[in-house]
Amino acid sequence: MQGGVIYDFGMNNGDDVEYYLLKADKVVGVEANPALCKAVEERFAQEIAAGRLVVLNVALSTEDSGRSxxxxxxxxxxxxxxxxxxDLENAEEFERVEVLCRRPSEVIRDHGAPRYVKVDLEGMDGAVLREIFRAxxxxxEISAESHSIDVxxxxxxxxxxAFSLVDGWSVAEKYRDAFIETSNGRQAFHFKAHSAGPFGADVRSEWQDPETFFYTLASAGLGWKDIHASYFIEPAPAPSFGKRLGRQTLALARQFLRGARAYVSSKDR
Structure with a gap:
């Protein structure tokens, strides 16, 4: 699968945009940091002029769009x-800026059905996933950082x-000299440090069913790791141990999700 629209939610400095432009007809990058948006606009001025890249300087939120x-x-x-x-002890390391917010579902409806969505929003990943799914x-194909089991x-x-895991710490090493699938065939690509790395068929890790992946995630631990999920990639055959215990852990995961949603609803009241 090539072409379509890729959404980069948490665009940062644009290192992922460079890769996504090789994979999609159009890339929509969303970033709340105005300085980074300006740098990306300068870096990819030709792609923006051609209509292949849209840069939105907004914060993604489940709040009503248009608010500051x-x-x-x-x-x-x-x-x-x-x-x-x-936190108060780290407050001096940050500078506060005011930005407009948009609902992620509205951004997607404005720019077209997604082929792939990357979510990397420093603790907001689960909320963004729930918002677009509710819509x-x-x-x-989609990915999000695994700082919470809620993701x-x-x-x-x-x-x-089908699920796979990409470890953020190893991207620059494991995918230093990678080959990626593009509409023009296979092509060499160098993934930089702090980039999200590959998605879909470009991921080298095994694709697993949800139950087997539960154990992979439990073994790897949460943190700077992207969970990739796909509707059309076929997972590898599950080991026998996973099928017997997996149903129980999957039920627990769904129970956790219901509890998380109830918690979010209670906070909104």
């Missing part, structure tokens, strides 16, 4: 910028059938 929100940019390490207010949007549970609940 506080966003906190890190003074020395832009990858640590965040929507949540920093009836189910990208064929895995949301993807399972949405019915994705």
């Amino acid at each position: 929100l506080d966003f906190y940019t890190h003074k020395t390490n832009h990858v640590l910028s965040q929507l949540a207010a920093p 009836g949007i189910h990208p064929p 895995y549970a949301a993807l399972v609940d949405a019915g994705y059938k």
